[in-house]
Amino acid sequence: MRKNVKKKIVALFSAAALIASFCTGCGSKKENASGEEINVFVWTEYVSQEAIDAFEKESGITVNVSTFSSNEDMLSKLKSESEGTYDIVLPSDYMVEQMISQGMLEELKKDELTNLGNIGEAYLNQNYDPGNVYTVPYQGGVAAIAVNTSLVDIDITGYDDLFKPELKGKIVSLDDYRAVIGMTARSMGYSMNETDKEKLAEIEEKLLKLKENVALYDSDSPKSALISGDAAVGFVWSAEIALAMEENPNIKIVYPREGAYVFLDNWGIPKGSKHYEAAMKFIDFMLGKDAAKMNIEEFPYLTANEAALSAMGEDYCNNIAKNPPSEAIEAGEFVSNLDTDTLAIYDEMWTKLKK
Amino acid sequence: MEKAHSKHNWKSNTLPALVTVGPLTLILVLLVAIPLIYVVVMSFCSIDQYYNVEFKFTLDNYKRLISPDYMKIYGQSLLIALVTTLLCILIGYPFAYIIARTKSKKKRLLYMLVIIPFWTNSLIRIYGWRTFLGNNGWLNSILQTLHITNEPITFLYKQGTTVLGMVYCLLPFMIFPLYTALEKLDGSLLEASSDLGAKPLVTLREIIIPLTSGGIFSGSIMVFIPCLGYFFVSDILGGGNSDVIGNLIERQFQSGNNWPLGAALSIILIAVTLILVRIYKKMGGDMESLGV
Numbered sequence: 001m002r003k004n005v006k007k008k009i010v011a012l013f014s015a016a017a018l019i020a021s022f023c024t025g026c027g028s029k030k031e032n033a034s035g036e037e038i039n040v041f042v043w044t045e046y047v048s049q050e051a052i053d054a055f056e057k058e059s060g061i062t063v064n065v066s067t068f069s070s071n072e073d074m075l076s077k078l079k080s081e082s083e084g085t086y087d088i089v090l091p092s093d094y095m096v097e098q099m100i101s102q103g104m105l106e107e108l109k110k111d112e113l114t115n116l117g118n119i120g121e122a123y124l125n126q127n128y129d130p131g132n133v134y135t136v137p138y139q140g141g142v143a144a145i146a147v148n149t150s151l152v153d154i155d156i157t158g159y160d161d162l163f164k165p166e167l168k169g170k171i172v173s174l175d176d177y178r179a180v181i182g183m184t185a186r187s188m189g190y191s192m193n194e195t196d197k198e199k200l201a202e203i204e205e206k207l208l209k210l211k212e213n214v215a216l217y218d219s220d221s222p223k224s225a226l227i228s229g230d231a232a233v234g235f236v237w238s239a240e241i242a243l244a245m246e247e248n249p250n251i252k253i254v255y256p257r258e259g260a261y262v263f264l265d266n267w268g269i270p271k272g273s274k275h276y277e278a279a280m281k282f283i284d285f286m287l288g289k290d291a292a293k294m295n296i297e298e299f300p301y302l303t304a305n306e307a308a309l310s311a312m313g314e315d316y317c318n319n320i321a322k323n324p325p326s327e328a329i330e331a332g333e334f335v336s337n338l339d340t341d342t343l344a345i346y347d348e349m350w351t352k353l354k355k
Numbered sequence: 356m357e358k359a360h361s362k363h364n365w366k367s368n369t370l371p372a373l374v375t376v377g378p379l380t381l382i383l384v385l386l387v388a389i390p391l392i393y394v395v396v397m398s399f400c401s402i403d404q405y406y407n408v409e410f411k412f413t414l415d416n417y418k419r420l421i422s423p424d425y426m427k428i429y430g431q432s433l434l435i436a437l438v439t440t441l442l443c444i445l446i447g448y449p450f451a452y453i454i455a456r457t458k459s460k461k462k463r464l465l466y467m468l469v470i471i472p473f474w475t476n477s478l479i480r481i482y483g484w485r486t487f488l489g490n491n492g493w494l495n496s497i498l499q500t501l502h503i504t505n506e507p508i509t510f511l512y513k514q515g516t517t518v519l520g521m522v523y524c525l526l527p528f529m530i531f532p533l534y535t536a537l538e539k540l541d542g543s544l545l546e547a548s549s550d551l552g553a554k555p556l557v558t559l560r561e562i563i564i565p566l567t568s569g570g571i572f573s574g575s576i577m578v579f580i581p582c583l584g585y586f587f588v589s590d591i592l593g594g595g596n597s598d599v600i601g602n603l604i605e606r607q608f609q610s611g612n613n614w615p616l617g618a619a620l621s622i623i624l625i626a627v628t629l630i631l632v633r634i635y636k637k638m639g640g641d642m643e644s645l646g647v
Contacts, residue, residue: 072610102405216512216594230490354598355427
């Protein structure tokens with residue numbers, strides 16, 4: 001009998017402890033909801049922690065950062081999470097268009113964006129979001145060519161040269177099918193957004209020649225292979241090349257003569273965000289000159305923020321990897337949305353390349 | 356009276372069953388059955404122009420599975436898994452034998468040697484290999500300092516590198532079942548064999564291997580199956596040049612954004628697993644030693 005009572009007391013206490021632990025669980029959640037907090041979903045290696053810290057300090061809003069490494073990853077994560085999970089996203093040009101047409105973005109109250117004037121005219125009012133109703137530009141760049149001159153003795157001036165047999169097993173390439181197939185198309189004088197089946201067959205034939213040359217596919221940090229010398233040539237983002245050049249002076253940047261793959265990433269607020277006002281504050285802060293400066297100092301992409309660029313000094317502006325020349329941008333092409341049938345062909349081509 | 360009886364019945368039969376089996380059933384239904392059904396249903400769905408899943412029946416996903424390009428990756432994946440399994444047996448068997456036959460405190464030490472690497476995340480360990488094997492990595496530096504080679508050797512981003520990473524990650528899964536089997540092996544059988552004049556190799560072939568075949572089978576299953584799915588190993592060490600089935604699935608759920616096709620690919624992986632487990636059972640394998 002006594003033993004039974006003891007058992008019951010123990011059971012009672014453990015039950016009480018369990019309930020208490022549940023309560024603290026609820027409690028902490030409530031606390032989070034009252035203290036302002038936003039969930040930011042951005043490209044990896046793209047937004048400076050320093051700028052985020054500065055925002056937290058100024059606004060008192062806590063920022064939780066999650067990252068993605070391709071637009072499609074971001075989209076599928078956004079769709080699989082419940083609405084309101086994220087308050088800020090950073091999609092590229094064509095993805096903005098896709099998200100708008102699926103009603104996945106909130107309209108921005110532009111009069112609240114006091115720093116919008118810092119953004120250069122050339123970056124505003126793009127085809128994918130006319131009038132910048134849903135998004136404002138952040139940074140962009142070019143998928144350029146990195147050449148380690150101590151490891152390569154052929155002349156590389158364009159995408160077409162990446163297919164030369166001399167580069168067998170020497171290339172690090174973006175792990176991104178639209179980029180790689182688009183690059184192949186550009187090297188033949190076609191569009192990155194080719195839909196014509198015959199042309200796609202030609203592109204495929206050429207694409208498969210790249211197989212021999214690519215040592216590895218890496219989108220997250222292709223500069224590592226360039227710096228370590230594991231790859232002599234890179235088909236990677238311009239800023240990655242800029243960072244690699246700082247570590248290894250033999251690396252040079254080449255803007256392809258055919259006109260490059262260019263992109264522009266944009267701040268937006270996903271539909272159903274529970275912290276719209278805080279998210280607007282975040283975007284406005286990031287449009288500010290100081291935050292934009294911190295961002296390009298750490299990740300030297302092409303900034304849409306002209307105020308920040310002019311504050312960066314001559315060295316930065318004259319570095320063609322950090323500040324791509326406007327001719328390179330103008331000659332370039334954006335990726336655009338394609339129909340599912342064409343994308344299925346692209347996907348098959350990519351599978352063939354990687355098998 | 357009858358009421359009391361039924362109450363008694365409920366308390367003595369149903370309630371204990373509900374308390375003991377109930378939670379497990381619930382977990383199995385929630386975490387195994389429902390997701391599995393979801394995957395099967397998803398694999399017959401189609402997608403709309405924005406790659407959203409549409410609940411419209413189609414066989415297209417399965418039709419795409421039999422394309423020659425995918426076939427080649429399945430083949431490559433099976434080959435990588437096969438070679439990895441064989442290497443794991445070759446390396447794991449002597450090691451497990453030594454642990455099983457060691458009597459002293461050293462046994463625990465040897466066992467710990469297998470377990471300790473598990474305390475570090477496998478992703479980090481695989482990145483470690485990448486740094487170690489790079490053109491300017493440790494191995495090449497050592498080889499060049501010792502003047503064994505003059506030029507750096509490219510170790511990375513080949514099928515062999517992927518196999519190395521797989522063996523490294525999965526070796527413990529081979530060693531544990533082998534160890535269990537070898538531990539159970541009666542030492543007097545080996546003595547009898549040698550008393551009757553069998554040479555060590557004959558003893559190995561006629562006594563040890565047949566008696567530990569259960570361990571070899573379960574180890575092989577536990578290495579072979581994950582090998583088909585460990586996409587991060589082929590991503591990091593293979594540089595995307597030696598994809599396994601796992602890479603195909605990952606690509607459809609991430610950058611390809613085609614969930615139904617990804618689901619259909621997952622079905623293949625599940626089917627391969629089921630077939631292998633079936634063969635294993637047919638050959639007299641013990642489900643318990645798989646940890647099932």
